Amino acid sequence: MKPKNVLILMSDEHTRGAAGCYxxxxxxxxxxxxxxxxxxxxxxxxxxxxxxxxxxxxxxTGKYIHQIGTWDNATAFDGSLPSWHRLLRERGHQTVSIGKLHFRSTEDDNGFADERLSMHIVEAKGDLLGLIRDEDTVKRGGSRKMAQMAGPGESMYTRYDRDITSDAITWLHEEAPKHRGKPWVMFVSWVAPHFPLTAPSQHFYHYYNQDLPEPKLYHLRDKPIHPYVDDYRGIFAYDEYFDTPDAVKRALAGYFGLVSFMDEQVGLVLDALGKAGLQDDTHVVYTSDHGDNLGARGAWGKSLMYEESVGVPLMVAGPGIPAGTVVKTPASILDLYPFIMEGVGARDSETVPDDVPGTSVRALIDGAEADRAAFSEYHGMGSRKAAFMIRKGDWKLVHYIDYPDQLFNLAEDPDEVNDRAEEPGCAAIREALMQELLKICDPAAVDREARAHQARKIVENGGKEPIIARGDLGFSVPPGVEPSFS
Structure with missing residues (x-):
C-alpha cells in the first residue's frame, strides 16, 4: 500500500446499527x-x-485493556505507553488531534505533535465512583440526566463539536499544505451522539415528529433478563426516569438527532478534504469508541456486551480501497493501529510489535483471517465482576466471572433473545469459544488484577466515603466548562 495521509474520524457512543449504510x-x-x-x-x-x-x-496503544491496565473511567492513558501518535511523531510524521481524547490530562505528553481542543477526564481523576463495584447502595443517576435533558437545543457537547469541525476544516486548508514531505495523520474526535440527548432542533424534530418504534425488547425492562444484566440495570437505574412513552420518544429522537448532527460534521470535514485537494492522497477512517444500548431491554448508555453497546460502525475509504466492499470478518478498532502505521509507510517491528493484537483492516478487506475472533472486555462502573466477549463466525460467547455465561447465534438470533449457553447441543461451540478466550487472557486472573487495582485507587483517593461524597459526574466536560456532580 503506497504511503498516504490518514484522516481518522471518531464519534462517541455511536451504536453500529444507527446509520443508513447499516x-x-x-x-x-x-x-x-x-x-x-x-x-x-x-x-x-x-x-x-x-x-x-x-x-x-x-x-x-493498539492493545487490549488487560495488557495496558486502563480498566475503567478513572484510569486513563497518560502518554507513558507507546502509541501510534507518539511513534509516528518520533519518525517525523505530523500527528494532530482535534477534539475528545479522554486521556488523563493536557499536562501529560500524550504523543501528538499538535493537540487541539482536547477533552480529558475531569480533574485528571475521572469517574472515581465507578471504582466502587461491590455495593448496592452506590446508585448512579444516568437515567435521570438522560430523561431530563433529552430534547431540542444546543448542549455543551454540540457547541464543542462545532468548534472541533471548524478547527479541522481550518487545519486541512492552512496546515496540511505545510506537511507534504511525509504523510500526516489527523484524528478528529467528536462527542456526539453521547448523551446528554440534547440535539439541535432541526435534527431533533425530524425524528420527534414521526412515529418511532419503542426500543428493542423494551417489554423486558421490568423482567429478569440475566443476573449480570439485572445487577447492572439496578445499579444504574437506567430506566427509572423514563416514566412515560413521551420520555422514551424524546430520548430516541435526541439520540437519532445527534447521530444526524454528527453525520453533518463528518460531511463538512470530508468536503473540506476534497476542496483542499487532499482526497486522492488520504485514507479516511470512520468509527466510534463504543455503542449505546439505546433503551434496549431497559438499559441506556453502554457497558454491556450486547451488540448495541459493544458493536461499532467501521468504514475505510481512500486510494486502493475497493468501493462498495462489505467485510463480514469480525473486526476491532484495534485493527486500525497497524493500518495507520502501514498507511503512512511506518510499519515495522518497533511500531507494530508482536504483542499488538490487531490485524490491519486493509488485510481484512483483502480477505485475511476470515475465521478470526473479535474480543472485548469490561471491568468498570455498574459491574461487580468482569465480562468478556468473543465473537467468531455466527457465534458470540459472553463469559462472566461468577455469573452464568451467555451464548448467541447472531445469524439466527440478531436480537440476542435466545441464550443457548446451557443447550447440550451447543456445548462444543461454547467450549471452542472459551478456548479462543483463553488464548487471549486468563479471565479470572484479569478480573482479580482489575479489582485489586481499583481497590488501591480507592485508598489513594481517600476511601469510599469521600468518593461517594464527591458524587456522580455523569459525563466529562469540554475545555472551559466546569464539571457538575450530583
Missing part, C-alpha cells in the same frame, strides 16, 4: 453512507471495551 430505516446519515459506498464497510466490528476511557486508551 440498514437503519429511520436514521439519516448521508455522509457516512457515501463514505461507506466509496470504500469498505465492516458489518461486525467491535470495541475492545464498551466504555469511553479504556476504549480510547486501547485505540491509542
Amino acid at each position: 440498514g437503519h430505516d429511520i436514521v439519516r446519515t448521508p455522509n457516512l453512507d457515501r463514505l461507506a459506498a466509496r470504500g469498505a464497510r465492516f458489518d461486525t466490528a467491535y470495541t475492545p471495551c464498551p466504555v469511553c476511557v479504556p476504549a480510547r486508551a486501547a485505540f491509542a
Whole structure:
C-alpha cells in the first residue's frame, strides 16, 4: 500500500446499527453512507471495551485493556505507553488531534505533535465512583440526566463539536499544505451522539415528529433478563426516569438527532478534504469508541456486551480501497493501529510489535483471517465482576466471572433473545469459544488484577466515603466548562 495521509474520524457512543449504510430505516446519515459506498464497510466490528476511557486508551496503544491496565473511567492513558501518535511523531510524521481524547490530562505528553481542543477526564481523576463495584447502595443517576435533558437545543457537547469541525476544516486548508514531505495523520474526535440527548432542533424534530418504534425488547425492562444484566440495570437505574412513552420518544429522537448532527460534521470535514485537494492522497477512517444500548431491554448508555453497546460502525475509504466492499470478518478498532502505521509507510517491528493484537483492516478487506475472533472486555462502573466477549463466525460467547455465561447465534438470533449457553447441543461451540478466550487472557486472573487495582485507587483517593461524597459526574466536560456532580 503506497504511503498516504490518514484522516481518522471518531464519534462517541455511536451504536453500529444507527446509520443508513447499516440498514437503519429511520436514521439519516448521508455522509457516512457515501463514505461507506466509496470504500469498505465492516458489518461486525467491535470495541475492545464498551466504555469511553479504556476504549480510547486501547485505540491509542493498539492493545487490549488487560495488557495496558486502563480498566475503567478513572484510569486513563497518560502518554507513558507507546502509541501510534507518539511513534509516528518520533519518525517525523505530523500527528494532530482535534477534539475528545479522554486521556488523563493536557499536562501529560500524550504523543501528538499538535493537540487541539482536547477533552480529558475531569480533574485528571475521572469517574472515581465507578471504582466502587461491590455495593448496592452506590446508585448512579444516568437515567435521570438522560430523561431530563433529552430534547431540542444546543448542549455543551454540540457547541464543542462545532468548534472541533471548524478547527479541522481550518487545519486541512492552512496546515496540511505545510506537511507534504511525509504523510500526516489527523484524528478528529467528536462527542456526539453521547448523551446528554440534547440535539439541535432541526435534527431533533425530524425524528420527534414521526412515529418511532419503542426500543428493542423494551417489554423486558421490568423482567429478569440475566443476573449480570439485572445487577447492572439496578445499579444504574437506567430506566427509572423514563416514566412515560413521551420520555422514551424524546430520548430516541435526541439520540437519532445527534447521530444526524454528527453525520453533518463528518460531511463538512470530508468536503473540506476534497476542496483542499487532499482526497486522492488520504485514507479516511470512520468509527466510534463504543455503542449505546439505546433503551434496549431497559438499559441506556453502554457497558454491556450486547451488540448495541459493544458493536461499532467501521468504514475505510481512500486510494486502493475497493468501493462498495462489505467485510463480514469480525473486526476491532484495534485493527486500525497497524493500518495507520502501514498507511503512512511506518510499519515495522518497533511500531507494530508482536504483542499488538490487531490485524490491519486493509488485510481484512483483502480477505485475511476470515475465521478470526473479535474480543472485548469490561471491568468498570455498574459491574461487580468482569465480562468478556468473543465473537467468531455466527457465534458470540459472553463469559462472566461468577455469573452464568451467555451464548448467541447472531445469524439466527440478531436480537440476542435466545441464550443457548446451557443447550447440550451447543456445548462444543461454547467450549471452542472459551478456548479462543483463553488464548487471549486468563479471565479470572484479569478480573482479580482489575479489582485489586481499583481497590488501591480507592485508598489513594481517600476511601469510599469521600468518593461517594464527591458524587456522580455523569459525563466529562469540554475545555472551559466546569464539571457538575450530583
